[in-house]
Amino acid sequence: MREKDLLIWLSNHKEIGALSICRLFERYKTAEAILEAPFDELKTVIPEKAAGLIKETERKVVTEETERFKDRLLKEGFGIITINDDLYPDNLKNIFEPPRILYFKGNIQLLKEDIKIAIVGSRQATPYGREAASYFAASFGKAGFTVVSGLAFGIDAAAHKEVLKDSGKTIGVMGSGINVIYPKGNTSIYMEMYEKGLVISENGLDIGPFSFNFPIRNRIISGLSDGVLVVEARKKSGSLITADQALEQGRNVYAVPGRINDPLSEGTNLLIKNGALISNNAETVIEDMIGISEFYDGRNKERDSEEKEKEKNHSKRKNDKKDDILVQPLDENEKKIYKIIGSSDVFIDDIISITGLSPGVCIRGVIELMRGGFIKETERGYYIRRINL
Structure with a gap:
């Protein structure tokens, strides 16, 4: 069986998570080796339920199901790239446990844009946080950067909307299956992203927005990007997980300062205390990203x-x-x-x-x-x- 076909089959079953797929190919290298591996060995690499599904499904059924998945993806307008394809970005390929497969809808060429910066933050953003996210997103877009975020409420939505408003470049990374819009309240953003930007997911069809998928998803947001800007975040939040992953991946981390008595600023202020570059204007971030000492932000x-x-x-x-x-x-x-x-x-x-x-x-x-x-x-x-x- 071809690697791409097995990747499609694996990623379209909720019992087999994205990291399990990474670990299978890290251990066995090829599709055939995975399918031939004994159950007792497989369950030492991935969870027993996932190992059982692989061993209990006949090869013929795997092939038939894969073809059905491919037909549905084609009919619903979704594309696929794998880690072996030319369009797969090098900076993502070099992270720990890179996604082996990405589903997409929109302009796939955005994956190869030169400078990408992630904007992340709280779903329960304050008006200040949304305004800050919009300001930075507009400034980065005018500088030619591609803005990466997670399509969630709050900071993510504000960043995507602002870039789209100015016909800039933006990539949304999903934590659910590629055809499962989440949250539903952001449906209009998804529709616009399909037309003007790019939406990607490492999860196949009908995979729900399971909570454990979002921290895993965050490694893609930071991995795609050259830097990560955190706008608002609680002390324990997914945004800080993204920042931690960015540091592990060797990316720059920036934080927007907030009010000392606001719980949504505890995370960003902590990042600054721990060494993230304090970002009170777009010039500061762009100077650090590409080395200029002044920045035009469109106010003129x-x-x-x-x-x-x-x-x-x-x-x-x-x-x-x-x-x-x-x-x-x-x-x-x-x-x-x-x-x-x-x-x-x-x-x-x-x-x-x-x-x-x-x-x-x-x-x-x-x-x-x-x-x-x-x-x-x-x-x-x-x-x-x-x-x-």
Whole structure:
């Protein structure tokens, strides 16, 4: 049996959890080895009930059920990628117990975006928390970042909504089965995410929103991201679990300070006490993420309007050289940036200063040039021209 088919079968049974699937492939490597493993051995790797289901189901039935699952996924508009596919993101592949399979609906190319930041926090967010989440999400979106969150009420919903409002890039990570919208009150966000963003889950069809799946899900939120911003969180909360996982995965952790007498700020204030970067504005986070010392957050409406007119979708890149200046399809801002980046490292602050572009426009231009293969980052905030154009 093909690995992908067995992954589909395993992940569509609630008795076999996502981590059990990880451990099976870590131990046995191939689909055939899993199916051939003796029961007494299997139950030392995964829970006995899961091991029993694998051993008690005939190979023919596994195949038939897998085909039914695939038919349903196709009819309902869901896609699948596995850890062996090119679109599977490298930063997620390198975490402890990475998901072996991801179901999705929406723009799967978002998984390969250059800079992703997670925004997480309480489901019972205060007005202050929702406002903060919206502010940071809008700022990150304008900087060209992809915002990752968990599609829950409160902070998650505020972050997703704000990015979608500005046609930014956002990924939602589910804790339930890919076709089980949870919470139901966020159905409209899901519908918009399907059209403009991306929704993913490591759980197959009809898997309910079991409470134990959400802490497991959080490793994907942090694993996908280059940094995690915690907006509001209680002292013991899923958001702090995400922050802990981010630290274990080597990601940056940021925390928005809150009122000292508010239970929803205990977690974020504790993170700051323990070394998370205090984040009282978007500039602070972006400076730490990519090494710039100032940040344009869209408050200057006239400049913001000018920037939007200059933005273009570069789905296909070709370049001609003349006096080291690229001509179309790069826009004028990207030409300015490319012209000053040569064979020696150039710091992002210097790019902003020399080009005279606003930080927001400059960040997006650098990201587009990296995506097109024109330049590369040598270390955080430093860029050099590629020589193999």
